[in-house]
Amino acid sequence: MSRYLFGLGRLVARRRWWVLAVWVVLLAGAIGFAVGTGGKTTDSFTVPGTESQDAVSLLQQRMPAFSGAQMQVVFATPGMVKVTDSQPSAQIEQVMAELKGLSQAAAVVDPFQAKTVSPDQRVALGSVQFSVSAGEVTEETLGEVDRIAEPARDAGLEVEFSGAVYPGFTAEVPETPEIFGIAAAFGILLITFGAVVAAGLPIVTALIGVGIGLTGILGVASFVDVPAAATSLALMLGLSCGIDYALFILSRHRHNIVLGIPAAESIPLAVGTAGSSVVFAAVTVIIALCGLSVAGIPFLTVMGLTAAGAVLVAMLVALTLLPALLGFAGGTVARFISPPLHPGRPQEVARIAAYEPERTVGHAWGRFVTRFRIPLLVLGIAVLGVLAVPVTRIHLGLPSGESQPESSTAHKAYDLASRSFGPGFNGPLLVVTDLSNATSQDAAQTVMSRLRQEPNVAAVQPGGTGDGLVLIQVVPKTGPDDTATADLVSRLRDDRADIVNGTGATYLIGGTTAANIDTSNRLAEALPVFLAVVVGLALVLLTIAFRTVLVPLSSIVGFILSVFAALGAQVAVFQWGWGADLFGVVKTQTLSFLPIIILAIIFGLSSDYQIFVVSRIKEEHSRTADAITSVQNGVAHSARVVTAAALIMFAVFVAFTTVDNPIVKPLAFTLAVGVLLDAFIVRLTLVPAVMALIGNRMWYHPRWFARYVPDLDIEGVELERRFERDAEAEVPQSFTGTS
Known part of the structure; x- marks a missing residue:
């Protein structure tokens, strides 16, 4: 492997203007691709082959208006004021009436009609059923939701939102972490190399790689569902791997320069030796990330593939763009800074590492x-x-x-609902009941009655009907993240035959809480x-x-x-x-x-x-x-x-x-x-x-092992030996990198 990488390093160093131009074009093309397609990430998760996903598919076929995401609206009054008082109740009814006018709203449940008012009459729960999934609810719709709630807030009501989708549920990751990470990386590189150019090159190449990787992911997001966390993961890996891979090659190149090897010869030698480790390391990361697809979960597969793409770009940048930039930099990578308190210290450290490694801290640790x-x-x-x-x-x-975060509307809504109604109201289960083959008129009521008798069930409520389906909401006594809720879901599925016995009905357990439980089980x-x-x-x-x-x-x-x-x-x-x-x-x-x-x-x-x-x-x-x-x-x-x-x-x-x-x-x-x-x-x-x-x-x-396992020479030992022989013969220009 090392001889081929040596040839690559020599080629890109000689054709550095062309290599630089190619990467600039690739970066511009990736940005244009992302802007032109307008791709956006999503926070919705689907897990094919689970019962919760089967419930969604059944709703999409027969009750499409109820197959989308749900948003919970929580109203709370200050002081001793009650939500049933004239002014607060009028504000709540006004908000719910305006929410019915949302273009993507399929159904809106008023808290007074559903009788979801807390015993102390301080908190009321309403809900909005969207006709589309969480990822398809537009920013305009969510912005309208916030606008509708504003007059009620101005009147003194606390209005909070939670559920699968709500205003601000796709909060973007700020740019501060990247800036801090880059600044810290530059400081570490400056201490490591003691040279400004050497410290800056890995940052520049990593940023170019990250720019191509992230814009490429956003462009792909217009064609497939890309989780919002995928961009953060790709950014973290692309930035850190990009800097590290460049660091490995650059450190070897700078070591060669200090030893007196000319830059034109040092660049391909560094790519051929340290570059082999970079290739093997990057390929290992890429294969591991692609291996996430074995879970059979689409969003996890996409996260793995996008992160693998970012690492692949980081590797290619380190093997091609970095050597090209090193060709431009020449000997400046060894132009050391001179700290006021320790003048000449960086140069001394570099020379000791090159000529007297036994005096280094690393050798002492060894x-x-x-x-x-x-x-x-x-x-x-x-x-x-x-x-x-x-x-x-x-x-x-x-x-x-x-x-x-405690400051978010979702956390506030969760706390209000938990304190006033019980934690289970934050994650009701959706029982999609099929009455196509029902043997009695009261089949749905019978099923609901039996569901109420199940342990850990706080409430059972009807949620809508259509095309032979009845939606039943089962509210657990425990929260959506509680293991008891997962046990309830398993029990309702295991006891299905007894619960529908004699009714001719069938049901599927779905909803956001059940989907999260199914996803967790599949991942486990x-x-x-x-x-x-x-x-x-x-x-x-x-x-x-x-x-x-x-x-x-x-x-x-x-x-x-x-x-x-x-x-x-x-x-x-x-x-x-x-x-x-x-x-x-x-x-x-x-x-x-x-x-x-x-x-x-x-x-x-x-x-x-x-x-x-x-x-x-x-x-x-x-x-x-x-x-x-x-x-x-x-x-x-x-x-x-x-x-x-x-x-x-x-x-x-x-x-x-x-x-x-x-x-x-x-x-x-x-x-x-x-x-x-x-x-x-x-x-x-x-x-x-x-x-x-x-x-x-x-x-x-064993000897048979040597026959069947190839020698890739990732250390570049043979390459360095050939280089040293040619150097001793004083004919470095004849070195071809073959072995």
Whole structure:
């Protein structure tokens, strides 16, 4: 692989103006594609093959007006005023009457007609049934909803909204996290390289890659449903991977420059050596993200594919645009800044790393790890194990009003309904009852009567009729995220035959709450399968990369420890509320799709660091054939770069934890913790300790193994040897990069 990447690096460096022009055209084309198509993301989730989705399909066929999203309207009065008093009741009736005039409203239920007024008469619940799904409700319609509620608010009423769709339910992620992440990354790169140009190039290339990736996703969103969280995920991965991949190649190039290799020769050599690790790492991330499709859930598949696309663009930019820009930069990547307090320090650090790596902090850490390998193994595994303990109490679910920021209208509506009526009124179940073959006139009443007798049912109400269907609302006593509500859904499905016995009726359990429960169950079922796929993939890819079995096994064990420790930290903070005020989170359940996404991403990112660290160790081992020395030297060469890369990813992910979004915040938090643990505890501590403990046997493989497993030379050892031979012969111009 290295010889082909060497040729690519040499080509793009020589044709740098053309390469730059191509990427500028691609960026302009992607922006034009997004603007021209006008694609928008959505927050609606569908899971084919579930009973809740079958209920939606039945409604679309026979009662299409009731197949759309529902919005709950919550009215509350201040002080001792009651909603039944003349002025508040008139305002409420006026609001509900105007909501009936919405172009996309199929049905509007007045709280006084439905008798959904709290016992203290301080809160009233109304609802709006839309004729379209949440993603199809227009911004104009939601803006009109806010306008209709404004006079009632001005009159002193509190008017809040919740449900599948409501004003502000698609709150956009602000630009602040990206700015903070980029600023932090630039600071880390400036410290790492000690040169402004070297620090700026990875930022520039990553931004171009992210621009192409995000605009491409928005363009695709006009043709397929793209979850709103997909853009945030693609942005986080595109930005962090883009900077890291450029960092790996640029650090190798700058190392070559300091050693005295001319820039024209150093660029293709850096692409051929570090570029091999970038390709392998990126492909691993891409395959893992594409593997999310094994769950068979459309929105998760789209999230994986769009994020994989962003990583693919980041890889291509690092392999082509970065070398082209390095060609423009020439020797300026080694033009060091001179800090006032430590003049000449950056240049001294670079020269020590190039000529005397045994004097570096990385080498000191390598010596420490190899000397105390057994205590560090015990301590590291113990720390990760303790952090993983909360995973045993994980509770999966999807976002509801309770998980929204406390300042949001959905959270306020949730609290008002819970206090005044009970938590179950925030997530009623929709029982779609088919009376086409009913044997009696009172079949619907019989079914409703039997539903009322079920445990954990607070209320049963009729919700509409049409074309042989009767809609029945079943209100649980527990909230939509409570495990008791999930048990109720399962019981109503299991007891279906007894509930409809003698009526000739049939029913399906649907609605937003049931759909969320079905989605969580489907994801929980897919998780073991996906974990097996990821572990098997890791074993194959890393075996091919390093041509040994023990390295992949150590990597997989470390990856599993990192993932479960990160998920454990997420459960402790978001589910148990430990440090919730510090992180500004609302205590809630764990997102049902978070574990499977974290598995995919942490697997890919951990493979990045594994490949970069172990490839340098293997490179040293091929020269010294000494296990301890190769670990120390390999860590010395990789520690600074891996530390910078991990801190950049950590900074980018931490920046997104400031977003008040119930999906983005826990995802960013878990990724930040996972990257930190995996890079510093697993890849720079546990893996080198294991390699030092096992010794030269770490690289053993039988003879038949060498015949069937290809040697991709991702370390670029053969490439560097050929380069050194040509340099010694003083004919570098004849070097062709073939091996």
